[in-house]
Structure formats: C-alpha cells, structure tokens
Amino acid sequence: MKTQHIFVILFVLSLSACQSAYYSAMETVGQHKRDIMLDRVENAQDAQKDAQQQFKSALEQLSELITYDGGDLAEQYEATKEQYDASKEASEEVAQRITSIEDVAEALFDEWQDEIEQYSSNSLRRQSQSKLKDTQRKYRSLIKSMHRAQDKMSPVLAALKDNTLYLKHNLNARAIGALQGEYKSIKRDVEVLIKEMNVAINQSEEFIELLQVEQ
Template sequence: MRALPLAFATLLLLTGCQSAYYATMEKVGIHKRDILSDRVEAAGEAQEEAQQQFKDALEHFRAVVKVDGGDLEDRYDDLSAQYDAAEQSAKNVTERINAVQDVAEALFDEWQDELDQYSSPTLRAASAKTLSDTKARYQRLIKAMRKAEAKMPPVLAKFHDQVLFLKHNLNARAIGSLKGELGSIEQQVGNLVREMQKAISESERFIQQLNSNG
C-alpha cells in the first residue's frame, strides 16, 4: 500500500477535514482514485487481521471450556484479553470501511461534476460509462464489507457474555455452563469468517479492476 507522507497524515488529524486533505494530496500528485485504492487495501488488511483475531478468540474460548485443570483466573484473564483484542479489531474494520466510503463518495461526486466539462460527446459518454461501471463495482464491495461488519457485534456480544459470566463465577460449574454456548459461538464465528473472506476477495477484485481500467 502506498505510504502517505507523514506531514499530510498529520494535517488530516489536525484539521479533521477530508476535503482539505484530498485537496492537499492532489497538489502533490496523489488523487482520490489513488487514495481509494489505498484505503480499500487497508480495509482488506484490517478485515484479515480481525478474521484471525476472532479465530484466535474462539480457540481460547475452546481451551477455557474443554481443558481441565489450570488456574481459572488465568484462563479468565486470557479470554478477557482475547475479547478486548477482538473488539479493537472490529473498531479498526469499521474505521477503515468508513474511510473507504468517504473517499469513494468524494471521488464519484467529483467525477460526475467533471463530466460537464467535456466538449466531446464521445469522450463524455465513455467517461460516464466508466463511472457507472466503477460505481457498480464499488457498491458490490461496500455491500460485502458492511455485511461482514454487521456480523461482528453479535459475536462480540456473545464473547462478552462469556467473559462477564466467568469473571463472577470462577469455578468448575461455571465452565460447565459455558460449554453449552460453544456450538453457538463456533457457528457465529464461522459465519463471520466466511463473510469477511468474501469482502476481502471483493476488495482484491476492486483494486485490480480500478488500477487496470477504472
């Protein structure tokens, strides 16, 4: 992924204004199209990290309910840390998707406005067709991303329930109670992982198509 200059990244943080950021980047030859490609790639990477983190959290939950012996407080601390990491991964995914959506909307608005600047009807029609195709591909992408994103909160809620229950019930009976939840959590995590993989694959296709023919 293109490494954006630190000074401009800092400018974004200081101003909080995406339009000013885009204008500044354009002055140094980095256009919204480039930023969109970078942000889609970053969102895909965030989803890959979240995908792995949720898998790890599931494995640790399995260990808590299936492994006999050991210090229950240590097992609680471990599961709690996994939950916190999964929650942060989910937040990162949402932030990355929001960033993709912001620059995509800015790019499409600019592109649409600039169609009126053509004097050649043929070139205008060709650009309008490319815009329409790119928008259609983007809609498939953002739909896949948001669908995967929507599956994270229910899984997090499930994990949070287990962590909270274990926190106040550090005994063998509590572990037995949690075993009944394992199948449900496994199913939810499996569904989440599959939807994330679809979104990751869609991201890769979008970047390839964007960079090859717009």
C-alpha cells in the same frame, strides 16, 4: 432552528471542509482521490484479514476454556478477556476502515461526475459516464459486502463479552460447564463471519485490480 441543530450542521460542514482540504493537499503532491481510495481499500482488506485471525484466536481460547482440566481459572479469565478486547479492537478497526473508504468514494465520484460535464466530446463523455457507473456499481457491491461482514461481528462480540463477564464472576468448574453450550453457538457464528469476510476480502481484491487497471 434549535441551537443544537445548528451545532450539528456546523460540525458536519467542518468535517466536509476538512476532508476537502485534505484531498486538495494530497493532490498537490500527486496523490489523487483514486490513489487514496486504492490505499484505503487495501488497508480495509488488511484489517479484515487481521480480524479474521483475531476471531479465530478468540474461538480457540474459548475452546481451551471449555476443555479446562485443572489449573488457574483466573488465568483463563484473563486470557479470555484479552481475546475479547482484541476482537473488539479489530472490529472497530474494520469499521473505521470502511468509513474511510466511504468518505473518499463520495468525493471521488462527485469529482468524476463534475468533470464529465466538462467534456466537449459527446463520445468521450459517454465513455466516461459508462465507466463511472460501472465503477460505482462495483463499489456498491463491495461496500455492501464489507458492511454485511461487519454486521456479523456484533453477535460474536456480544457472546464473547457475555462469556467473559460470566467467567469473571464465576471462577469455578461449574461455570466452565455452563459455557460449553455457548461454544457451539459462537463457533457457528464465527464460521459465518469468516465466510462473509472472505467474500468481502475477495471483492476488495477485485476492486483493487479494477482501480489499478484504470490508473
């Protein structure tokens, strides 16, 4: 086995060990995996809502830019760049929140399955297995929805970056005219993004309610 492959495996194992140690430590203070998952879904939901507002703000700035009617174009460029940077940061925050959910979900479901095998009662075992499968099904639907919304951010970010770069090197009225055609396309993409994020946010709320009921 190549050395670099060994390092990759060791790195993955160390991450897994760190996660296990973290969850074990949290359980000693009464914070179980289900509680952690609930918190992380709520945090992801908040991050999605923040991202929604940020992309709307970026679109508003672009709208102001293309209706430019005199003034300092350098200021318009700085405002456009700030909106792009903030949108990129919001997108990265959503991605991190999704990853954190996936991490704890894997640990939670593995633990749940292991504990099902410990039942002496066949009836209770079947009930727990059924509840696990139902929770996993709803989780898969949720995480798929979150990833679908996250994927919709990429074309919007790419377009915002293009506009920012173009404006940086073309601080003149002609550049504004060139960006007007881009606005309609970005507006459509943002509208699709907002729609997908609303679906993910609503599914997050349903999943949060599910976890709260089962506690």
